[in-house]
Amino acid sequence: MTNATLGLYGLGTMGSALALNILDNGYPLHVSNRTDKVVDDFVAEAGPLAEKLTPARSLVAMAQAMEAPRAIILMVPAGRPVDESIAELVPHLEHGDVIVDAGNADFNDTMRRTRELEAQGLAFLGMGVSGGEEGARRGPSIMVGGTEAVWEGLREVIEAIAAKFEGDPCAARLGPDGAGHFVKTVHNGIEYADMQLIAETYGLMRYGRGMAPARIGEVFAGWNKGRLQSYLVEITAEVLAATDRETGAPALDDILDRAGQKGTGRWTVIEALRMGQSASAIEAAVAARSWSAEKPTREAGAVLLGFTRGAVELTDAELEAALLAGRIVAYAQGFRILRAASDEFGWSLDFARVAEIWRAGCIIRSSLLDDISGAFRGDLPEGQLIFAPAFAQMLQQSAPALRKVVAAAALAGHAAPAFSGALAFLDTMSTARGTTDLIQGQRDFFGRHGFERLDGRAGQHGPWWD
Ligand SMILES: NC(=O)c1ccc[n+]([C@@H]2O[C@H](COP(=O)([O-])OP(=O)(O)OC[C@H]3O[C@@H](n4cnc5c(N)ncnc54)[C@H](OP(=O)(O)O)[C@@H]3O)[C@@H](O)[C@H]2O)c1
Structure with missing residues (x-):
């Protein structure tokens, strides 16, 4: 995993900026995009950085061109585009490969995708990226959720592309599966x-x-x-x-x-x-x-x-x-x-x-x-x-x-x-005694919900039930 071949799919605002950041840091990168004209434009934009770039006409072509173990970063809109991209990719991946979702996913989706991919022997990393286009290009803050092993495998590159605060990389594995996307x-x-x-x-x-x-x-x-x-x-x-x-x-x-x-x-x-x-x-x-x-x-x-x-x-x-x-x-x-x-x-x-x-x-x-x-x-x-x-x-x-x-x-x-x-x-x-004593009284009045007295006795009812 430490020597994973890197790929990035989705060369929109964030994806293209993140790809240039990865290239800037000296890592070779495969790229592809749904609309392939965007790939040509990106290669032109990359200028001298294009030397380390391997463009592909489709997501599948990119996966096929990459040597295992692969780490494929998805930078597409959250929701269906992520599920569709994963479904396209999976038949072309093998044990030890990892898919990284770098978009703004709902953490519930990230937890589900992690379960589904792990069941197929693949790994998934939910990676929240903040900083807009400029951040993605020059160094974003990166919030990661996934297993320790997958994080350790990709840590070097993630820390390299992240922003630095007095030398400390603004990137961390915060917990398993959905933790990174939740924090984002x-x-x-x-x-x-x-x-x-x-x-x-x-x-x-x-x-x-x-x-x-x-x-x-x-x-x-x-x-x-x-x-x-x-x-x-x-x-x-x-x-x-x-x-x-x-x-x-x-x-x-x-x-x-x-x-x-x-x-x-x-x-x-x-x-x-x-x-x-x-x-x-x-x-x-x-x-x-x-x-x-x-x-x-x-x-x-x-x-x-x-x-x-x-x-x-x-x-x-x-x-x-x-x-x-x-x-x-x-x-x-x-x-x-x-x-x-x-x-x-x-x-x-x-x-x-x-x-x-x-x-x-x-x-x-x-x-x-x-x-x-x-x-x-x-x-x-x-x-x-x-x-x-x-x-x-x-x-x-x-x-x-x-x-x-x-x-x-x-x-x-x-x-x-x-x-x-x-x-x-x-x-x-900053109010030690509030007004929910009345709410509790009302709830007991209309619904017999009971309340707790100040002396700790629970399940009490008011005189309105006498
Ligand atoms: N913009 C920000 O400041 C920011 C900051 C943090 C996180 N994010 C998150 O990053 C992700 C990407 O955002 P963005 O701002 O880069 O979006 P964007 O500029 O609109 O780019 C979207 C990219 O996804 C591709 N795409 C769209 N629908 C697709 C589909 N159904 N299947 C495959 N590819 C599809 C587009 O390809 P085409 O070229 O074919 O349209 C394009 O490459 C989102 O999850 C977003 O919430 C954005």
């Missing part, structure tokens, strides 16, 4: 929440404080030198500063306010709910994208309900602190989901290592991740990131600003679902 899914869930918090901040500055996009961009650029330092804040500053090629107006003014999504945010929320978890900031972000797609409904609502967005009195410093608090909650909720999955599937995820491999190459890389890995290696009361001393202190300092931002947004009519969701989580987790 939750990574994307956190990404959704962080992007939504940033968008809400932009909305308050633009429509609540009347600031021009370029000016907001300058503020974000300044924040990127402080506690909010991160890839997403950095690119936000650039997007806000950009002007349209044709009109010269802010580039944002020509972009339709309807967000796309491919599933990973939704899967994060579905899995969280299934495991009895909730991730309010991530849920809010997924919902916000879904609602954004209802443009005609929103346009009708603007007329029919006639709510207006008013001015907000918030300083840059308050928004910066609120964004920091929201971001901490987004990460914390993501790690809570990872903990629940690790317990359910027996993955023994190393949360500190997860944070470490997100420090470079991926979309949610930020200066907070160093603190997060430190927190997971230290004393973590109740296993909660928000209670780690460094984070508890940051939250104590930033929560008043978060509270002010949520209140100002609500009073002036600005939707801020991720900020609100983050604050609700913090307020709930």
Whole structure:
């Protein structure tokens, strides 16, 4: 396996960038693509790197041209294309070969595919890759699920192509079968929440404080030198500063306010709910994208309900602190989901290592991740990131600003679902005696569900049944 012949199928945005990265690192590579014209274009694009390249006209032709043991990376859309590619490949593979799915697969599919391929004497690696096209080309963050043996066989090449944080490769085997794709899914869930918090901040500055996009961009650029330092804040500053090629107006003014999504945010929320978890900031972000797609409904609502967005009195410093608090909650909720999955599937995820491999190459890389890995290696009361001393202190300092931002947004009519969701989580987790005593009373009243008394006696019923 260490000497596996490498092949890559699917030369789209991510596949072609990853292929060039592999070639750059000196590894010979076989490639093919569904539409074979793309292969010719890729060979031309590869320039001098094409020397180590063996193009093939089809997936099967590629497998046949490769010497065993083979490691074939699939970089095609998740779902059916992956199953179809595997079905095509399998008759041409032999014991010891491995298929690597480097797309954004649903981890349930990865677990199933692992079982099916292992039953046929083949191996499967579920490999989450983050960092977009630039990451794939220059070094992404790579989250792997699979057996130790298969990982060890491919480790050298995976670590070579991965991003490096102070020399440490941002790639790790995180557990068996679906673990890598699950961690990648939750990574994307956190990404959704962080992007939504940033968008809400932009909305308050633009429509609540009347600031021009370029000016907001300058503020974000300044924040990127402080506690909010991160890839997403950095690119936000650039997007806000950009002007349209044709009109010269802010580039944002020509972009339709309807967000796309491919599933990973939704899967994060579905899995969280299934495991009895909730991730309010991530849920809010997924919902916000879904609602954004209802443009005609929103346009009708603007007329029919006639709510207006008013001015907000918030300083840059308050928004910066609120964004920091929201971001901490987004990460914390993501790690809570990872903990629940690790317990359910027996993955023994190393949360500190997860944070470490997100420090470079991926979309949610930020200066907070160093603190997060430190927190997971230290004393973590109740296993909660928000209670780690460094984070508890940051939250104590930033929560008043978060509270002010949520209140100002609500009073002036600005939707801020991720900020609100983050604050609700913090307020709930810092309330020792909540209000579900009433919920339990109601449940017992209408359904005789019973409740537990404060003295520990369970299965009790209220006087309404006397
Ligand atoms: N874009 C990102 O930032 C990003 C980041 C991380 C992960 N991902 C994941 O990476 C994977 C690839 O994404 P991408 O952005 O590179 O997509 P893309 O640019 O749309 O490329 C898709 C590739 O898959 C091929 N393909 C599509 N349907 C196929 C099918 N039914 N059978 C075989 N091949 C098929 C396409 O071939 P043709 O040339 O014939 O169309 C093309 O080579 C996805 O799982 C995506 O979620 C993307």
